[in-house]
Amino acid sequence: MKAAWPFSKLRAGIEARERTDKVSARVRRLLVKTLYTQPSSLAIGALNGIAATAIAAWVSDHPELLIGSLVLTIIAVARVTAALGISPDSQKTSTQKLELIYEIGAFSYALVIGIIAALTVWLGTSAEVQVLMVANALCYGVAVAARNAGRPSIAIGQLTLSCVPMMIVSLLMGTLAHITLFVTMLLLLPAMAAITLNIFKVLRDSIAAAETSAKLAEKMKVLARTDVVTGLANRAGLNHAMVETMMSIDENSRLALIWIDLDRFKEVNDLLGHPVGDRVLSEVARRLVNVCPEGSTISRFGGDEFVVFCPVKDRHHAELVSSEIHAEIMGPMRIEGDRLEVRASLGVALLPDDGKDADTLMQSADLALYHAKIGGRSQTRFFDRSMTRDLVRRREIEDELRAALQRDELSIFFQPIVDLETGRIRTFEALVRWFHPEKGELRPDEFIPVAEETGVIVTLGNWITAQAARIAAGWPEDVTVAVNLSPLQIRAPGAALGIRNALREAGLDPHRLELEVTESLFVEDSHSTANFIQELSALGVKFALDDFGTGYSSLGYINKYPFNKIKVDRSFVSGENVGRKSEAIIRAVAEMGSRLEMEIVAEGLETIEQVQAVRAAGCTLGQGYYFSRAVPDYLAAMLLAQEREDEMLRFGGN
Ligand code: C2E
Ligand code: CA
Ligand code: CA
Numbered sequence: 001m002k003a004a005w006p007f008s009k010l011r012a013g014i015e016a017r018e019r020t021d022k023v024s025a026r027v028r029r030l031l032v033k034t035l036y037t038q039p040s041s042l043a044i045g046a047l048n049g050i051a052a053t054a055i056a057a058w059v060s061d062h063p064e065l066l067i068g069s070l071v072l073t074i075i076a077v078a079r080v081t082a083a084l085g086i087s088p089d090s091q092k093t094s095t096q097k098l099e100l101i102y103e104i105g106a107f108s109y110a111l112v113i114g115i116i117a118a119l120t121v122w123l124g125t126s127a128e129v130q131v132l133m134v135a136n137a138l139c140y141g142v143a144v145a146a147r148n149a150g151r152p153s154i155a156i157g158q159l160t161l162s163c164v165p166m167m168i169v170s171l172l173m174g175t176l177a178h179i180t181l182f183v184t185m186l187l188l189l190p191a192m193a194a195i196t197l198n199i200f201k202v203l204r205d206s207i208a209a210a211e212t213s214a215k216l217a218e219k220m221k222v223l224a225r226t227d228v229v230t231g232l233a234n235r236a237g238l239n240h241a242m243v244e245t246m247m248s249i250d251e252n253s254r255l256a257l258i259w260i261d262l263d264r265f266k267e268v269n270d271l272l273g274h275p276v277g278d279r280v281l282s283e284v285a286r287r288l289v290n291v292c293p294e295g296s297t298i299s300r301f302g303g304d305e306f307v308v309f310c311p312v313k314d315r316h317h318a319e320l321v322s323s324e325i326h327a328e329i330m331g332p333m334r335i336e337g338d339r340l341e342v343r344a345s346l347g348v349a350l351l352p353d354d355g356k357d358a359d360t361l362m363q364s365a366d367l368a369l370y371h372a373k374i375g376g377r378s379q380t381r382f383f384d385r386s387m388t389r390d391l392v393r394r395r396e397i398e399d400e401l402r403a404a405l406q407r408d409e410l411s412i413f414f415q416p417i418v419d420l421e422t423g424r425i426r427t428f429e430a431l432v433r434w435f436h437p438e439k440g441e442l443r444p445d446e447f448i449p450v451a452e453e454t455g456v457i458v459t460l461g462n463w464i465t466a467q468a469a470r471i472a473a474g475w476p477e478d479v480t481v482a483v484n485l486s487p488l489q490i491r492a493p494g495a496a497l498g499i500r501n502a503l504r505e506a507g508l509d510p511h512r513l514e515l516e517v518t519e520s521l522f523v524e525d526s527h528s529t530a531n532f533i534q535e536l537s538a539l540g541v542k543f544a545l546d547d548f549g550t551g552y553s554s555l556g557y558i559n560k561y562p563f564n565k566i567k568v569d570r571s572f573v574s575g576e577n578v579g580r581k582s583e584a585i586i587r588a589v590a591e592m593g594s595r596l597e598m599e600i601v602a603e604g605l606e607t608i609e610q611v612q613a614v615r616a617a618g619c620t621l622g623q624g625y626y627f628s629r630a631v632p633d634y635l636a637a638m639l640l641a642q643e644r645e646d647e648m649l650r651f652g653g654n
Pocket of ligand 1: 484
């Protein structure tokens with residue numbers, strides 16, 4: 001009882017030290033696992049112990065030693081069997097249990113081998129037997145003190161238990177040699193304990209360090225694939241998921257890549273601030289997670305784009321999923337008290353129909369999205385082959401457009417806008433034409449969108465305004481020129497300066513320039529647009545609202561900006577669906593125009609009946625093939641000259 005006291009104290013000290021070292025559960029598990037590594041060494045040790053004690057018992061012929069040898073054999077066999085039966089990697093056995101099982105076996109084995117060694121001394125067996133067993137017990141103790149350093153309490157406990165019986169017997173024998181043996185072992189204990197603790201520290205620290213860096217690496221990997229704002233996957237995360245999915249699917253599987261772009265999101269950011277923008281993105285992310293089928297990878301592609309990669313049964317199922325996504329995103333949301341409605345355009349491509357690899361699939365979905373956007377936004381488009389042809393043509397146009405500007409292939413045509421009361425030309429609208437050496441005449445509808453996308457529109461637009469102003473400077477004072485501006489051109493830095501330069505170089509009075517803008521301009525970014533309009537109208541430049549009735553028909557901006565003219569889109573005059581409704585609309589717009597002192601232009605007049613109808617409805621100006629197509633500048637000048645000549649004749653005739 002008394003002898004046990006210092007050991008329990010030692011043990012408690014070691015345990016306390018391990019506790020304060022705060023080894024994590026995982027590190028502890030790994031350390032305990034070191035006890036179970038190399039079960040072969042356990043078996044060799046056991047065999048050696050059994051053989052030595054058996055020989056000692058046989059040679060010395062002492063029944064005590066025989067009993068000891070039998071007990072040791074039972075313990076050794078039990079331990080080896082247990083070690084082979086337990087898998088320290090399986091999480092079924094708890095760390096504590098693993099440790100306890102090992103502890104019981106180790107302690108009882110150490111104690112028995114220690115007692116046998118002590119007995120050989122006590123019973124006065126032959127010197128060889130004593131040497132054999134004392135060396136055996138000591139070697140065992142020293143070896144395990146190193147081997148089991150992963151759990152120092154076990155290692156030091158084993159060493160102590162294998163030595164203590166011999167120490168007691170040595171003391172009892174009392175000869176000089178025995179006392180010296182006692183002292184040697186007494187010194188051995190703390191020395192080995194210190195070594196064990198040192199090994200333990202090195203082992204623990206390196207396991208902990210490896211553990212930390214493994215955890216960090218895992219965390220970095222996750223972070224690198226996660227979008228911080230929404231917590232969804234990012235581009236890298238999607239790529240990774242796509243590669244993994246595509247490797248694991250069979251030939252019959254179908255997957256849909258749904259590319260989502262929020263419409264007018266820039267406006268949300270500009271008007272309500274980035275924090276609100278981020279909230280909107282998170283809300284969209286939440287809705288996507290809600291609505292997407294199981295097994296989908298949902299990612300945000302920076303900005304306001306999301307990409308969903310999901311398993312689908314067939315094309316019809318993909319249509320269903322994308323329409324659900326569309327509806328879910330477009331539902332009103334409440335953010336910081338503001339009610340917001342987000343709209344979105346979707347482009348969808350299917351694997352394997354629209355692309356067999358990730359890159360092609362992405363390109364197809366991107367292209368489908370592009371068509372959804374140019375088709376008026378807030379819609380879903382599925383990829384089809386014709387889109388690729390369009391793309392090829394667009395790429396060609398893009399390359400050639402830059403060259404065309406230098407090669408003088410572009411020119412400006414002019415289409416008269418006529419006073420419906422007097423029949424006189426009041427304005428010429430400048431319309432750009434491209435005479436391509438191989439492709440022939442290209443319509444602006446074909447290349448203006450490409451110019452907008454590639455940014456060429458800024459250079460092109462400045463060139464058009466400069467040309468138009470220069471030509472208009474040669475016309476009679478009362479004839480004005482109208483130039484179309486695309487929203488992108490207006491938002492480009494220095495847009496107003498470009499117009500002012502054109503006016504100055506041409507020597508054209510700003511009152512004689514009219515800029516036609518479309519409703520789409522007011523859908524996004526109100527700040528730079530407002531500045532642009534304010535600055536130029538202060539100079540006297542006029543503004544006309546083009547294609548009225550085709551866009552987002554909000555009348556707010558008509559009130560806000562100083563428009564002189566509204567041009568009613570030709571679909572109300574000569575489109576397929578012209579009827580009583582469109583007549584009523586023209587009438588209402590004309591009425592609004594006369595109240596707000598704005599002129600109303602009817603576009604696309606092709607017949608005398610149409611001219612009469614719009615005049616009766618209250619439009620003051622008209623434009624269309626009925627009067628003239630767009631003509632080159634010299635013909636425009638001739639039209640003006642002829643008009644003046646006719647008037648002279650009329651006046652002369654009077
Ligand atoms: P827009 O501003 O609405 O121009 C009127 C378009 O209608 C012109 O087509 C014109 O030729 C056409 N048009 C005129 N009268 C009639 C008619 O009686 N019947 C029919 N069916 N069409 C008629 P164009 O020249 O092909 O221009 C198409 C669009 O391209 C323009 O529509 C305008 O948005 C854009 N655009 C043209 N020139 C420029 C430019 O210099 N800069 C910019 N940014 N856009 C331009
Ligand atoms: Ca126009
Ligand atoms: Ca128009």
